[in-house]
Amino acid sequence: MPTNIAYRSNKKTKCTLPSSFWKFLVHNxxxxxxxxxxxxSYCAEIAHNVSSKNHKATVERAAKKMNRQLMCMSYLG
Known part of the structure; x- marks a missing residue:
């Protein structure tokens, strides 16, 4: 018998963020x-191994076209 059955999450909302968006990993x-x-339904997350040149270009492109926050997991802004 499973002991932690009360801690399971709903399958439909399992991988969503608290803002109800799904993450999409972006490299370029x-x-x-x-x-x-x-x-x-999706928001972008820049991969950690992206070069600073591509990171900057991706952030600028997202600021122009997307009405969504860009989740940056690296130290560059």
């Missing part, structure tokens, strides 16, 4: 363009 600007079609 081309992958960010995919989110333009479905930006109501």
């Amino acid at each position: 600007v081309k992958e960010l363009e995919v989110l333009l079609m479905c930006n109501r």
Whole structure:
């Protein structure tokens, strides 16, 4: 018998963020363009191994086109 059955989360909302968005890992600007079609349910997260040049270009592109916050997990702003 499972002992922690009360701690399970709902399967439909298991991988969502508290803001009810799904994370999408982005490595370059081309992958960010995919989110333009479905930006109501997904938010972008920049991968940690992206170069500073690509990171800056991705942030600038997201600021222009997307109405969504860009979740940056690196120290660059």
